[in-house]
Amino acid sequence: MTVVYVPSWLKKMGYTPTFCIIILGIFVYAAIFPKTISPYSPEIRFSPYGEPDENHMLGTDDMGYDILTLLIYATRISLIIGVFAGILSLCIGTSIGIASGFHQGWIDDLMMGVTDITLIIPKIPVIILIAAYLHPSIWILIIVLGLFSWETTARVVRAKTMQIRNSGFVLSSRCLGFSSFSIIIHDIIPVIYPVLLPKFMLTIAGAMISEASLSFLGLSDPMMESWGKMIADAFSHGGFIREMWWWFLPPAICICVTVLAITRIGMMYESNEPEMAFK
């Protein structure tokens, strides 16, 4: 019988989250160093509508660009939009949630009023409207996606903050002379971190999907190649009619796999919490 050595960190983390981290790591690597793995430069053109062969693993598109190269270079834009929109929404949501949960009173009423209003705005139509009105660029897209996805984070953070605010250690921190600000930094944020991580990851996933939808509708930056835009191009430039699955399927699969990996990493703490408490 062979004994397989399993490192303790892998056991602690769980196999699925580790696998997801590796997948996400590959995409992040592709986003940062696309040159090292892409077969061609994105500027080189070949004969258009090429089928997959030994030179072009995923064929070529209507302009003759290598689809695998485009796919690798598109990773960067898709991830940048997801991550930055996620960070923006996390910052807004956490600040509003903590401010209203910690101070309560009229601040809470005001902040939660704003949150409720943001919550009832139909997201995608408004985002389409704004993206169509403003000149589409990735930064506009990031800001729009970030500004419309923080409410649930704010709600969860507020509830958790209210719970921790009344706990013994916050009271004892106050007794030891900590200011409200340092209580928030040292006592509240580290304790609500297991709630923030999944929220952050879900927002990234949500932003990537929204980005894909917007790109498909033609509202993304025309100069930036993202996975959503690749599908849109395949749709509008004859990829669907010619049944060139190697054109529109890979970006779709990439979106799904990345979103699934990110979501699963976000759920890492959820599933392991009861076990980790005793480690």
Add this chain to the structure above:
Amino acid sequence: MNSPDPLLDISNLSITFLSDGIKIPAVSGFSCRITQGTCTAIIGESGCGKSVVAHAILRLLPKNSLVEGEIIFKNLNIYRLNERTLQSIRGNEIGIMFQSPDRALNPIYRLYHQILGPLDIHKVVPVQESEAHIYKALRKAGFSDPEHASRLYPCHCSGGMNQRAVTAIILSLEPDLVIADEPTKGLDRSRILDIQASLKEILHENRTLLLITHDIRLAHAIAHQIVVMYAGEIVEAGPVNAILSSPSHPYTRGLIQSLPENGFNPIPGCAPPLTSLPEGCRFADRCYQATKMCHKRPANLTHVNGRMIRCHRY
């Protein structure tokens, strides 16, 4: 007791909580002078307002409370200070040890970090010396291996260890006044002796201790002055030996007789609810010496033989 400049002077403190329009007088007419280097114990049964007094000293009461009277600490009126000055007093000059230490420690930090945090903001010792200072405080609080203890998380520790960790935090800050709120609650006798030793250590360093407890034996062992409270009022106050050896107020007498070593004779009945206090003496319904007058008129706090007593018989 009547030294010219007490460290803490509480005069006529009354605390009322407002809850759904109902007034709950938690503490009324509490006065107490505590001099440097002494230990004052506040004893009384649960719900008599002991902890409320402790919280009031650090201005930690919730917003729905109304505080009247004066609390003077080192010639500063606590209720006239701004939040910033108050923050520099909390922990640095007045340290409070809470009941239920398991909840007073942040579950996600090691003990080392929990002691270092307050040291850092109050700048008690230079940064280079903080490590040695932390180990010293842990050793004083009764940890024989401070290096190991400082690496523990609160969930690794037993209740008694957490209690000692809380003591270590307070010891490391070296405050002038230490308020210990039920430091021996739920501990067995040997742990109580540990805590007693660390509290004595505080007194040895010429610090002042305000001990809030229902452990009369502990109060007897370390306190100099004792304040007995009942239903939000002081019923008897004075030197600890005099009061515990010859209690004058029927309630104090009842408390001492209810100790296991004194025959375990509990006082019949229970304290009146603070929302509907009796018209006369608050203890009258349970008092075996109560007269008609006791039920009609509230008793005043009077000075008798060097102690204060609230009873119509004196």
